[in-house]
Amino acid sequence: MTTTSPGPKPDYGDAWLQHLRIAVLRSLGDCKGQTGHESLLTDMVNAVHIMADRDQxxxxxxxxxxxxxxxxxxxxxxxxxxxxxxGQWVAEGKRTHPGVKRPNVTAAVARQALSIALDQLKR
Structure with a gap:
């Protein structure tokens, strides 16, 4: 009986970093003036379940x-x-960048639709 090696294991740390980076970029895009403090950004990425501490x-x-x-x-x-x-182009999925996860464009469209709907409710 022979067994085959499953091949190299994926680097989950790298995948997590890519997710964290896109989460930070997208969070900045949601901030007033597209500017954010490290503490606020930490809270924002944690809110989308990319668990990171302030140092990370x-x-x-x-x-x-x-x-x-x-x-x-x-x-x-x-x-x-x-x-x-x-950075905005990468956050919106209009451009790719090595080391940053490409955002889910469908999710971006859904976020925009939700934002429009919330704005209409505020009126």
Whole structure:
């Protein structure tokens, strides 16, 4: 009897990082002025079940800054990030970027429809 090796195991850590990065970009897109504080972004990514602590979000903000998808600056001892145009394109699924998960475009359309519906309810 012979057994075959299942092949290399997937790197779940890398997949998690890609999900965290797109969650951060999309969260920034939802923030007023497309700018957010590391603490707020941590809460926002946790709200969509990408469980990350503040240090992990800070590390990914630095990575996204290196990739020119955000502008990250220290303000009052905390990291504040602003979405760049390239980052917005990636967040909206209009462009791909290595190391960032492509967003679910269907979910983006559903989010937009929900936003429009909520705006109409507010009137």
């Amino acid at each position: 979000v800070r590390e990914q903000l630095a990575w996204l800054h290196e990739q020119e998808l955000v502008i990250a600056e220290v303000s009052r001892g905390a990291l504040v990030a602003t979405l760049t145009e390239a």
